[in-house]
Amino acid sequence: MTEPNWRNIARRQLLIRGAKAAASIAATVGVARWLYDPKGPGAKKEEAGFSGTFAKGLPDFSVPRKDGQVLSIVKGEDRAKTVNKAIELLGGIERFISPGDVVVIKPNVGFATPPILGATTHPDVITAVVKLCYAKKANRVIVTDNSINDPASCFTISGISKAASAAGAQVVMPKDSYFSPLTLEGGSLIKDWPVYCAPFAKANKLIGIAPLKNHHRSAGSMTMKNWYGLLGGRRNVFHQDINNIIAELAMLVKPTLVILDGTVTMMTNGPTGGSVSDLKKTNTMIASCDMVAADAFGSTLLNLKPADLPYLSIAEKAGVGTVDYESLKPLRAEVT
Amino acid sequence: MKITTVRRINQLFFFTLFVWFCIVATVGEKFWQIRNWPVNWILQLDPLVALGTIVSTRKFYGPLHCAIGVVILTIIFGRFFCGWICPFGAIHQFVGYLGNRGKKVAEKIYLNKYRKVQSIKYLILVFFLGMAAFPSLAGTLQTGLLDPIPLVTRSFQLVLLPIFDRGTYLTSVNARYYEFGWLIFAVFATAVLLNLVIPRFYCRFICPLGAFLGIISRFSIWRIGKTRSACINCKMCEKACEGGCEPSGNIKIAECVLCFNCRDDCKHDLITYQTVPSLAGETQVDVSRRGVVLSFVSGVLAAPAIRLSGKVASNWYTGVVRPPGALAEPEFLKRCLKCGQCMRVCPTNVIQPAGLEGGLEGLWTPILNNRIGSSGCQLNCVACGQVCPTSAIRPITLDEKRGLGEFVSAGPIKLGTAFVDQGRCLPWSMDKPCIVCQENCPVSPKAIFTKDVFTTARDGVVSIKQVTGSTIEIDRGIPADKFSTGDYYVLFEDGSRCKISSNTATSVGISEGKIPAAAVGKIEIQVRLQRPCVDIEKCIGCGVCEHECPVSGKKAIRVTAEGETRSTDRRLLL
Known part of the structure; x- marks a missing residue:
């Protein structure tokens, strides 16, 4: 037997090792080069929000305006009847909903309180509106809100979850991932702010349904204030400028229709209430294509005048609607 | 079917049941969420929960009666709970199995041999019982720190499920937070990883429940033993011995967890489960009287030593705001197991495991942190008291919480009082309008006025x-x-x-x-x-204002426990 040539073996091993070392060096340099960031994080660019990476607003859900059919005010105790009548006066549900529509309903589900306390949208109105939408062959109706109290508790205790599901609507609870930063063009407050966008992504109609409530900071919480629920993040900072944020929300959201439920009005202790003694029977249902007009009328049920709610005139100046609701010739009716 | 197979199926069943109860312990409308699921059943089966609360309160709390069944069965059959039911035991057994696969038989036999130091768990048990034994000496229930059922419950509820949920959101809509979760995780992970050193390390050396069951299996009618004293001494019976109880020789009955592996592994069929003592000899709990006395006395003295901090007296920490229905602090500390059920079921995630705020003995007990979660303590919720296994948080009704119906004269339960920090409050010190706190105050008439x-x-x-x-x-x-x-x-x-x-x-x-x-x-x-002001007669300390305050770091309105109804020494009103 001859001994193996150890020189050859050693040479071969050297070559293999050399090749591996070269590959390792190449990999090191390659990875370093690939991840190389010469400057590190820079200062935040002020105008980043307008560079196109953020949405500029929500889609326009409104339907063409018809003079004389902008605002309806229906007296009556039975919410199902009054809301049906109010929509009928504006031209019927067919004016707002077409077959195949995906409709989002945004009630006020802010608090984990039962319907009798009036702090949240009454489930009867939700039931009635969902039924109307399906009667006109809406493809899907979504009921959603970004609650203040724990969302699951709010949707359950307010009775909205049950009413919406029973009528065939899909209840969507907020998740962190449903918010995306949004900037309102022409606004000064809503800049790169997380807004509850995901539930509206596939919708083509939007109906806001709000209870009528006293609100110590802004004087009244109605259909415009209802859009506060679309704000995410630490939205409470906007209370420093409550009138402008409500007006900006009204600029941001262009709903198909808003409904203001003044069957009972929370006169005191709003917007949470907590006692039936905070409520007053006002037996009024308002449907409107003009949020400003609806809320201006609503303020009268709170024993206020529209001038007591500065956000109304700010929104009017921004072209959202009309404070002088009587000029719109509201359609009135009474149902028993 | 081999008895070890039956045992494995049984362990898997109880482990699955345990995980299922953990998953369902959430408030919601889905079919699997809490309804009449007996989510505390495994905690109620735990005899150490019953024993601990009996020692600390001198009463046997009704819902813990299931534990009697386990005690009776243990007296008859031995430590079946450890080997057949305990979900923590099942985890240890499984991890121990994984860690020792492929090891040589001799090495396995070495790992599973009996060690004298296993008796330390009896001393741990005695120490904890000593801490609880004398109410006049500040008796406090600390068994929950190491009792395997509360330990594994809190590990799953406050750590493992929330981690799992981060990616999947299966059991909660949004991420849950638990402030001292990392420490709970560290203890759990250490206990589990010790199986790689010695299988069932926790069960053999630490577990105070195992120690208690070991003691009461002293008179067990059936027991593992050899049918002959002499054999070829192959020690195959100790290859997979879960309890480390030396079945090959003088068996330590109190250590045996009835895994039956020895019976399976004996090629000569010399090991059975029988009514006569092992013919190779038997030893009962192997612990010295001196050790027991020393541990007991240490425990008795440790309780008042911890209380020297004054955390249960005038030096109570302002952040210790307990959930609605919690007993007064000394009574509460005699019952709380730190099991985490209340923290898991709380729909808003406001109930948190404490660190050392309430003193050393308050570790992992429930306190409210209004900066975490979706919204303070909700007015119309009493979920925490409903799941508390020992009534450290009483199962109150909504009427009692809110002071309605028959509780009108007693008034609502107050968790504490909100205080406005005028130096941080926007309207008070920055001339900025705000009053988010007032808006969200759920009390009618509002406890915050302007x-x-x-x-x-x-x-x-x-x-x-x-x-x-x-x-x-x-x-x-x-x-x-x-x-x-x-x-x-x-x-x-x-x-x-x-x-x-x-x-x-x-x-x-x-x-x-x-x-x-x-x-x-x-x-x-x-x-x-x-400018917001708090009406201390109306404020219930729910913390919704603190949660909503836009001054997001240190809040400009904060709830502390002054005025809480559960104790008289923190009262504020005249």
Whole structure:
């Protein structure tokens, strides 16, 4: 037997090792080069929000305006009847909903309180509106809100979850991932702010349904204030400028229709209430294509005048609607 | 079917049941969420929960009666709970199995041999019982720290499920937070990883429940043993011995967890489960009297030693706000297992495992942290008391919580009182309108009311140059549009006020009120502020205000435990 040539073996091993070392060096340099960031994080660019990476607003859900059919005010105790009548006066549900529509309903589900306390949208109105939408062959109706109290508790205790599901609507609870930063063009407050966008992504109609409530900071919480629920993040900072944020929300959201439920009005202790003694029977249902007009009328049920709610005139100046609701010739009716 | 197979199926069943109960312990409308699921059943089966609370409270709390069944069965059959039911034991057994696969038989036999130091668990048990034994010496229930059922419950509820949920959101809509979760995780992970050193390390050396069951299996009628004293001494029976109880020789009955592996592994069928003692001899609990006395005395003295901190007396920490229905602090500490059920079921995630805020003995007990979760303690919720296995948090009704019905005279349960930090509050110290706290106060009439004032804005004193219609030209530049938010007013020298509707750098426009006919001289630009104040008679300490306060770091309104109804020494009202 001859001994193996150890020189050859050693040479071969050297070559293999050399090749591996070269590959390792190449990999090191390659990875370093690939991840190389010469400057590190820079200062935040002020105008980043307008560079196109953020949405500029929500889609326009409104339907063409018809003079004389902008605002309806229906007296009556039975919410199902009054809301049906109010929509009928504006031209019927067919004016707002077409077959195949995906409709989002945004009630006020802010608090984990039962319907009798009036702090949240009454489930009867939700039931009635969902039924109307399906009667006109809406493809899907979504009921959603970004609650203040724990969302699951709010949707359950307010009775909205049950009413919406029973009528065939899909209840969507907020998740962190449903918010995306949004900037309102022409606004000064809503800049790169997380807004509850995901539930509206596939919708083509939007109906806001709000209870009528006293609100110590802004004087009244109605259909415009209802859009506060679309704000995410630490939205409470906007209370420093409550009138402008409500007006900006009204600029941001262009709903198909808003409904203001003044069957009972929370006169005191709003917007949470907590006692039936905070409520007053006002037996009024308002449907409107003009949020400003609806809320201006609503303020009268709170024993206020529209001038007591500065956000109304700010929104009017921004072209959202009309404070002088009587000029719109509201359609009135009474149902028993 | 082999008995070890039956045992494995049984362990898997109880482990699955345990995980299922953990998953369902959430409030919600889905079929799998808490309804009548007996989510505490495994905690109620735990005899150490029953024993600990009996020692600390001198009472046997009704819902813990299932534990009697386990005690009786243990007296008859031995430590079946450890080998057949305990979900923590099942985890140890499985991890121990994984860690020792492929090891040589001799090595396995070495790992599973009996060690004298296993008796330390009896001393741990005695120490904890000593801590609980004398209420007059500040008796406190600390078994939950190491009792395997509370330990594994809190590990799953507060750590493993929330981690799992981060990616999947299966059991909660949004991420849950638990402030001292990392420490719970560290203890759990250490206990599990010790199986790689010695299988069932926790069960053999630490577990106080195992120790208790070992002691009461002293008179067990059936027991593992050899049918002959002599054998070839192959020690195969100790290859997979879970208890480390030396079945090959003088068996340590108190260590045997009835895994039956020895019976399976004996090639000569010399090991059975029988009514006569092992013919190779038997030893009962192997622990010295001196050790027991020393541990007991240490425990008895440790309890008052911990309380020297004064955390259960005048030095109580302001952040220890307990859930609604919690007993007064000394009684609470005699019952709380730190199992985490209340923290898991809380729909808002506001209940948190404490660190050392309540003293060493308060570790992992429930406290409210209003900065975590979706919304303080909700007015219409009593979920935490309903799941508390020992009634450290009483199962109160909504009527009792809110002071309705038969509880009208008692009034609502107060968790504490909200205090406005005027130095941080926007309307109080920054002249910015806000009152989010007032808006969200759920009490009717609201416990937060406002004092409305007008204060002059910084550099807000200016001179009138000219008045045209409803516009006032001024002599000095002011920030354009800053005063048009609906919150600002002009104060004239005659004391009358008008609301500002618009402003440029050199003028202000008035919307409401009349400009005095002969307006001259100086005007003051004022902001109308609603400054929040707390009505301590109405405040229930729910913390919704603190949660919602936009001063997001250290909140400008904070709830502390003064005024809580559960204790008299923290009362505030006259």
